[in-house]
Amino acid sequence: MSTGPPLTEVELVSAWDRALGQPAARRPLLLLGREDADRLPVGEVAALLLTTARTWAGDRVEAVLDCPACPERLEVGFAVADLLAAAPDWPHEPGPTGDEPGAATFTLRWRGHRLTLRLPTPADLEGAARAGDAAAAERWLLRACLLAADPPLDNPVAALPEVSAAMAERDPLGVVAVGLTCPGCGTATEALLDLPAWAWQAVDARVRRLLGEVHRLARAYGWSETEVLGLGPHRRAAYLEQVP
Numbered sequence: 001m002s003t004g005p006p007l008t009e010v011e012l013v014s015a016w017d018r019a020l021g022q023p024a025a026r027r028p029l030l031l032l033g034r035e036d037a038d039r040l041p042v043g044e045v046a047a048l049l050l051t052t053a054r055t056w057a058g059d060r061v062e063a064v065l066d067c068p069a070c071p072e073r074l075e076v077g078f079a080v081a082d083l084l085a086a087a088p089d090w091p092h093e094p095g096p097t098g099d100e101p102g103a104a105t106f107t108l109r110w111r112g113h114r115l116t117l118r119l120p121t122p123a124d125l126e127g128a129a130r131a132g133d134a135a136a137a138e139r140w141l142l143r144a145c146l147l148a149a150d151p152p153l154d155n156p157v158a159a160l161p162e163v164s165a166a167m168a169e170r171d172p173l174g175v176v177a178v179g180l181t182c183p184g185c186g187t188a189t190e191a192l193l194d195l196p197a198w199a200w201q202a203v204d205a206r207v208r209r210l211l212g213e214v215h216r217l218a219r220a221y222g223w224s225e226t227e228v229l230g231l232g233p234h235r236r237a238a239y240l241e242q243v244p
């Protein structure tokens with residue numbers, strides 16, 4: 001996986017500023033600074049975002065979820081390294097059969113049909129979100145990602161369970177579900193981790209802290225934002241210690 005050099009603090013603040021002008025679902029993508037971000041597999045985007053966010057927020061993903069059956073709040077935490085270890089090495093090389101021309105395209109045998117599919121992208125998820133309920137969204141994704149069927153399918157929806165399983169196997173960070181048991185009432189529940197949202201929140205908190213530091217040093221020394229950010233974290237911290 002190529003991620004390029006980590007963003008500098010100045011670049012991070014600029015990316016955050018541009019992203020705030022976008023709808024919430026698009027904001028994490030802007031942190032990657034890649035034109036093709038919304039056309040990559042969802043799990044590849046998640047892996048890139050985890051890699052970016054861990055630079056700024058440390059190695060833990062923490063989420064708090066509501067128990068569906070009682071007022072208890074359930075905490076779930078992961079090491080970013082463990083999540084990344086589950087990700088495949090993007091991009092894939094073509095498979096040994098030559099069936100897989102790229103990272104996102106693969107074939108699946110299903111009841112005598114040869115299905116050519118690609119993995120969902122953030123752009124697909126946006127389209128699916130406009131399709132209606134969860135079942136309509138699934139059908140929308142299937143239509144978008146089923147590139148060919150030989151022989152043609154009368155009822156593509158019948159292949160959904162196998163197609164979903166095949167996608168999950170190839171893109172394990174595409175959908176990350178965790179099983180939880182409520183310590184209060186014992187109810188077992190399954191929650192989906194929204195990794196891009198976590199990455200955005202981590203970066204958002206980091207940038208707001210940085211801007212608070214800019215504010216204190218600008219007021220104390222008359223420096224510009226660029227000058228304060230240009231100090232780097234260690235010199236900035238040393239100056240902050242001098243400021244009441």
Ligand SMILES: [Zn+2]
Nearest residue numbers: 067070182185
């Ligand atoms: Zn509960």
